[in-house]
Amino acid sequence: MRVHVLEPISAAALARLSEGAEVVDWRDPRVTRWPEEADGLIVRTQPVAEADVARARRLKVIGKHGVGTDNIPLAAARAKGIPVVNTPGANADGVAELVLTLALAAARHVVSLDRALRAGTLGAIPSGRELMGCTLGVVGFGETGRRTADLFHRAFRSPVLIFKPGLTAAPEGMEVMGSLGDLLPRVDILSLHLPLSAATRHLIGARELGLMRHGSILVNAARGGLVDEVALAEALDRGRPAAAAFDAFEVEPAPRDHPLLCQANFIATPHIGAATQEALDKVGLLVVDQVLEVLAGKPPRFPVG
Numbered sequence: 409m410r411v412h413v414l415e416p417i418s419a420a421a422l423a424r425l426s427e428g429a430e431v432v433d434w435r436d437p438r439v440t441r442w443p444e445e446a447d448g449l450i451v452r453t454q455p456v457a458e459a460d461v462a463r464a465r466r467l468k469v470i471g472k473h474g475v476g477t478d479n480i481p482l483a484a485a486r487a488k489g490i491p492v493v494n495t496p497g498a499n500a501d502g503v504a505e506l507v508l509t510l511a512l513a514a515a516r517h518v519v520s521l522d523r524a525l526r527a528g529t530l531g532a533i534p535s536g537r538e539l540m541g542c543t544l545g546v547v548g549f550g551e552t553g554r555r556t557a558d559l560f561h562r563a564f565r566s567p568v569l570i571f572k573p574g575l576t577a578a579p580e581g582m583e584v585m586g587s588l589g590d591l592l593p594r595v596d597i598l599s600l601h602l603p604l605s606a607a608t609r610h611l612i613g614a615r616e617l618g619l620m621r622h623g624s625i626l627v628n629a630a631r632g633g634l635v636d637e638v639a640l641a642e643a644l645d646r647g648r649p650a651a652a653a654f655d656a657f658e659v660e661p662a663p664r665d666h667p668l669l670c671q672a673n674f675i676a677t678p679h680i681g682a683a684t685q686e687a688l689d690k691v692g693l694l695v696v697d698q699v700l701e702v703l704a705g706k707p708p709r710f711p712v713g
Contacts, residue, residue, distance in 0.1 A: 502684040
């Protein structure tokens with residue numbers, strides 16, 4: 409069996425994969441020939457073309473290194489009976505910690521003050537805000553949303569409000585909200601934890617931003633496209649929310665002239681939520697194990713779609 413790995417994965421995961429299959433990785437020019445030659449495919453964020461899946465001759469499984477599968481044509485894979493697997497929860501700690509990092513950095517103006525200090529342009533220092541006791545709003549409550557809620561609740565004694573359709577019960581100290589409109593006016597920090605789909609694209613738009621508190625902070629370390637980025641740039645000018653921090657954009661990497669990158673009250677990272685060695689090992693090993701299991705005739709542990 410031959411597995412093509414389109415993007416870097418951890419050395420531990422690559423070593424395990426090599427024990428069970430012939431590996432063609434991202435450094436090998438043959439990697440682009442996966443539609444003709446691959447029995448298995450492992451991908452991170454690189455788009456997989458529907459036409460390539462349709463013409464794949466030997467492909468038996470697609471492994472997503474991560475959770476979101478908006479870069480994989482699920483319908484095309486399903487039409488050919490090719491299972492798609494992902495790795496839910498394996499990078500949850502890394503992403504949750506980044507949400508906490510971004511919220512703290514935004515609340516204390518860390519990035520703008522660092523730049524001013526380095527440039528010798530430090531003037532009046534703006535007042536930050538403490539997160540102790542702040543109300544956290546979590547939209548989506550999968551494994552990463554749960555870990556994020558737990559971090560804030562334990563570290564800052566934060567009340568946590570959750571919006572997830574179908575969810576009826578929440579852990580102690582947390583409350584399920586009936587609608588997004590009910591949640592937004594009550595939170596100090598809003599954190600998004602949703603996949604990108606037709607239903608969630610621009611879930612946070614001009615109307616929703618207008619419901620947020622003055623002084624609130626929006627954090628998106630989930631998927632680009634959940635927030636209307638043009639509407640957010642305009643909302644930041646009005647101070648509602650007061651600041652925002654993104655780890656994911658609709659187009660990645662975000663261009664230098666992106667309207668959000670021109671905002672002093674906006675900070676960004678280049679999709680690094682899962683970019684810790686611990687997360688890379690856990691995610692890589694889980695996707696490799698699943699790909700090898702499917703190639704061996706076993707049912708997928710975490711099928712998608």
